[in-house]
Structures are given as structure tokens and as C-alpha cells.
Amino acid sequence: MIEIKNLYKGFNEEAVLKGINATFEQGKTNMIIGASGSGKSVFLKNMLGLFEPDDGEIIYSGESLLDMDIDRKSELRKEMGMLFQHSALFDSMTVEENIMFPLRMFSRMKLAERRERANEILERVNLVNLNKKMPSEISGGQQKRVALGRAIANNPQYLFCDEPNSGLDPKTATVIDQLIQEITHERNITTVIISHDMNSVMEIGETIVFLKDGLIAWEGSNKEIFKTDNEAVTDFVYSSDLFKKVRIAQNEGF
Numbered sequence: 618m619i620e621i622k623n624l625y626k627g628f629n630e631e632a633v634l635k636g637i638n639a640t641f642e643q644g645k646t647n648m649i650i651g652a653s654g655s656g657k658s659v660f661l662k663n664m665l666g667l668f669e670p671d672d673g674e675i676i677y678s679g680e681s682l683l684d685m686d687i688d689r690k691s692e693l694r695k696e697m698g699m700l701f702q703h704s705a706l707f708d709s710m711t712v713e714e715n716i717m718f719p720l721r722m723f724s725r726m727k728l729a730e731r732r733e734r735a736n737e738i739l740e741r742v743n744l745v746n747l748n749k750k751m752p753s754e755i756s757g758g759q760q761k762r763v764a765l766g767r768a769i770a771n772n773p774q775y776l777f778c779d780e781p782n783s784g785l786d787p788k789t790a791t792v793i794d795q796l797i798q799e800i801t802h803e804r805n806i807t808t809v810i811i812s813h814d815m816n817s818v819m820e821i822g823e824t825i826v827f828l829k830d831g832l833i834a835w836e837g838s839n840k841e842i843f844k845t846d847n848e849a850v851t852d853f854v855y856s857s858d859l860f861k862k863v864r865i866a867q868n869e870g871f
């Protein structure tokens with residue numbers, strides 16, 4: 618579990634986060650949503666320790682990030698997996714080497730063990746037989762699965778995904794969403810996902826925080842988001858024509 622208490626962060630006198638309170642639960646896919654520029658990335662970077670908050674607390678399983686010494690922070694770093702927006706695979710490494718990379722960096726595993734783990738992971742993300750391929754030789758959806766495999770290679774307790782579906786067609790995006798959710802459940806990981814994608818929110822938004830004007834303007838689940846009357850949320854949700862049509866159809870009793 619990750620708890621955020623009264624988090625403030627600004628740049629050059631301009632506040633971006635203005636007292637955020639949120640809880641990201643273990644074993645769940647927790648989503649942060651909000652319009653472009655609402656501060657989602659700044660929020661994530663504070664959680665990852667890449668930005669120093671101006672005020673507030675970030676608590677990992679009862680332990681304050683800001684009170685950790687360097688050794689404890691680097692231990693915590695090993696417990697984190699990250700899936701970036703553009704997969705960020707190493708172009709010059711094979712699929713297998715990409716997955717083995719964090720094991721080489723953050724574990725004491727020998728080469729044979731690292732290879733065995735990489736192959737278990739490849740099986741888990743449904744990519745058997747692609748071990749020796751280069752990232753440029755596989756599709757965007759497959760690259761995303763390699764990136765997810767690399768993110769979970771070290772058995773993290775916390776998984777952070779920044780727009781995991783960007784650049785994917787809706788069907789492939791759903792496959793990635795479901796894979797993230799299955800892995801979160803089976804490994805009991807605390808997963809935090811930044812997303813713009815309402816399909817993902819519907820699919821896997823077990824807990825959702827909606828960021829607006831530097832604050833959490835709404836929180837709930839994917840079951841609740843379509844029922845809320847919160848204007849800021851409905852503006853965001855129904856900015857898509859498709860969802861607008863769904864709402865009109867619902868109101869007309871279809």
C-alpha cells in the first residue's frame with residue numbers, strides 16, 4: 618500500500634500539487650486520471666522519489682519515503698517496477714536481454730538463473746519464442762509486453778505504469794490492461810497507473826483518483842465513475858464522443 622498525505626509540489630512559485638491525499642491499495646490496479654497538465658506526472662515523480670515534495674508524506678507500507686536513508690531508498694528502488702509510456706526498451710539488446718537487465722542491475726543472480734527467470738517471465742507475458750528477437754523486429758503490443766516483463770522481472774511489490782496503452786490499438790490495449798491487472802492480482806502488487814484512456818479506466822480502474830487544479834477532485838472506482846454527478850469528472854469522461862453517445866443512450870433508457 619502507498620499512502621499520500623497532504624502532498625505539495627510547485628515550480629517557480631507556481632503550485633502544481635496543492636495538498637494531495639490518496640491511498641493506493643495492495644493487490645489492486647489504482648489509477649490516476651486527469652486532463653493534460655493536471656499534474657499526474659509530477660505526482661508520479663514525487664512518489665518515485667525523482668522530485669522532492671515541498672510538503673507532505675509519501676508512505677510505502679508504513680514507511681515514510683522522505684525519512685529513508687540512501688541505503689533504504691535503494692532497497693525500495695529494487696521493490697519497484699516501471700512501465701514507461703514508450704516501452705523504453707534497449708534497442709541494442711534482445712528481448713531476453715532486456716528482461717534480464719534489471720536482474721543484472723539489482724540482483725545477485727548468476728547468468729543461467731537470470732536467463733531462466735527471463736524465460737519464465739516471457740511465458741507469463743505470452744511471448745515464448747521471441748527471446749532472441751530485437752525490439753525493432755516485434756510489434757508495439759509485443760514491445761509493451763516485453764517492457765511489462767522487464768518491469769516485473771525482479772518481483773516488485775510496487776508497479777508504476779505511465780500511460781501503458783499509448784500508441785496501441787484498442788484491442789491490443791485491452792490485452793495489456795488485462796495482463797497488468799492479472800499480474801497485479803496474482804502477485805498482490807500495489808499497481809499505480811497514469812492514464813488518459815477511458816477504456817482502461819472502465820476495464821481496470823479498481824480505484825481511481827481524478828486530479829484537477831492540484832487536488833483530488835473525485836475518487837471512486839470504475840463502477841462508480843459513470844454514475845457520478847461531479848461535473849469535473851463528467852466533463853473529462855464525456856469529452857470522448859463515444860462515451861457521450863453512451864451517456865445519451867443510457868439517459869434515453871437503452
Ligand SMILES: Nc1ncnc2c1ncn2[C@@H]1O[C@H](COP(=O)(O)OP(=O)(O)OP(=O)(O)O)[C@@H](O)[C@H]1O
Nearest residue numbers: 628629633651652653654655656657658659660813
Ligand atoms: N520540471 C518541471 N519544472 C517546471 N514545471 C514543471 C516541471 N514538470 C512539470 N511541470 C509543470 O507541472 C504541470 C503539470 O505537469 P504534468 O506533466 O505533471 O502534467 P500531466 O497531468 O502529467 O500532463 P500530461 O497528461 O499531458 O502528461 C505543468 O504545468 C508543467 O508545466
